[in-house]
Amino acid sequence: MGWVRMSERDVRRxxxxxxxxxxxxxxxxxxVVLAITVRQVNRLLIRFREDGGGGLIHxxxxxxxxHRLCDGIRGYALLF
Structure with a gap:
């Protein structure tokens, strides 16, 4: 995996x-520090072990x- 842009939250994790x-x-x-449940910490640990730091980003x-609109509808809506 190449360079991954991370937020402060991801770095703290x-x-x-x-x-x-x-x-x-x-x-x-x-x-407690991350303000998530123990179960979620265990899930993050599994992903962190398997994929490294890049596995923690969304x-x-x-x-x-x-839920995006197709370009035609979006363009039409922007006209008005």
Whole structure:
């Protein structure tokens, strides 16, 4: 995987999950710091182990919305 642009939130997640994997932090305390559930921390840990830091970014990033209007309708609406 090449370069990945990350938000501060994503970088913070990587820092906390790295602390959990190294044994300096518990899963429960990571959940409190990240303001998510223990179950979600465990899910993030699995993705972090498999895919590294790039696996933590949102999978829909860079894709268009499922609720977008087609270009013709959007162009027509912008005329008025």
């Amino acid at each position: 990587i820092e906390v999950l790295t602390e959990v994997l190294s044994g300096r932090r518990t899963v429960a305390s990571a959940a 999978k829909g990033r860079g894709k268009s919305s499922n």
